[in-house]
Amino acid sequence: xxxxxxxxxxxxxxxxxxxxxxxxxxxxxxxxxxxxxxxxxxxxxxxxxxxxxxxxxxxxxxxxxxxxxxxxxxxxxxxxxxxxxxxxxxxxxxxxxxxxxxxxxxxxxxxxxx
Amino acid sequence: xxxxxxxxxxxxxxxxxxxxxxxxxxxxxxxxxxxxxxxxxxxxxxxxxxxxxxxxxxxxxxxxxxxxxxxxxxxxxxxxxxxxxxxxxxxxxxxxxxxxxxxxxxxxxxx
Numbered sequence: 001x002x003x004x005x006x007x008x009x010x011x012x013x014x015x016x017x018x019x020x021x022x023x024x025x026x027x028x029x030x031x032x033x034x035x036x037x038x039x040x041x042x043x044x045x046x047x048x049x050x051x052x053x054x055x056x057x058x059x060x061x062x063x064x065x066x067x068x069x070x071x072x073x074x075x076x077x078x079x080x081x082x083x084x085x086x087x088x089x090x091x092x093x094x095x096x097x098x099x100x101x102x103x104x105x106x107x108x109x110x111x112x113x114x
Numbered sequence: 115x116x117x118x119x120x121x122x123x124x125x126x127x128x129x130x131x132x133x134x135x136x137x138x139x140x141x142x143x144x145x146x147x148x149x150x151x152x153x154x155x156x157x158x159x160x161x162x163x164x165x166x167x168x169x170x171x172x173x174x175x176x177x178x179x180x181x182x183x184x185x186x187x188x189x190x191x192x193x194x195x196x197x198x199x200x201x202x203x204x205x206x207x208x209x210x211x212x213x214x215x216x217x218x219x220x221x222x223x224x225x
């Protein structure tokens with residue numbers, strides 16, 4: 001089975017721009033979660049999508065949004081980029097069984113905002 | 115509010131030693147706890163998942179234990195190798211189904 005894939009792997013953007021990141025889950029997985037990892041804050045949960053609906057949301061501003069398509073692929077969008085948005089963005093897929101779920105992570109997208 | 119702590123933040127040991135990494139959490143109402151490994155600049159590799167009803171899980175040279183009542187988990191690595199060098203993270207899944215993460219332990223195995 002192919003693992004979780006994320007594209008692009010690296011991105012450089014300028015403050016004020018917007019960016020879209022993509023995540024393709026493991027075949028058969030219906031849940032996709034997004035995380036931000038920075039040296040200062042560590043790993044933080046952004047949101048989770050299940051069956052095209054946002055099921056869970058972390059504590060991030062509305063500039064961070066996402067969506068999920070019928071094939072379970074997910075995109076994350078960040079608008080009006082700030083320097084502090086520079087981070088490794090990780091997505092994880094799972095069956096979506098809630099409590100007993102195990103998450104599998106992609107390689108991440110490294111976003112640099114200049 | 116759930117908080118996850120990992121001690122030590124960094125650890126350097128000679129090859130061949132057995133070692134223990136620690137993870138503690140403040141709220142015992144968890145569904146499961148997962149240990150991950152992260153290589154520099156890379157994504158996360160799941161090592162072991164312990165459900166709340168379980169006490170331990172084993173995979174090869176790795177053994178993870180869970181004591182919900184005391185809010186602790188340990189990851190035991192036997193006969194360490196240079197290839198084990200990485201950052202090890204633990205994460206707990208709480209009642210809101212979100213993963214709450216520790217800051218990680220950076221492990222260096224010296225040849």
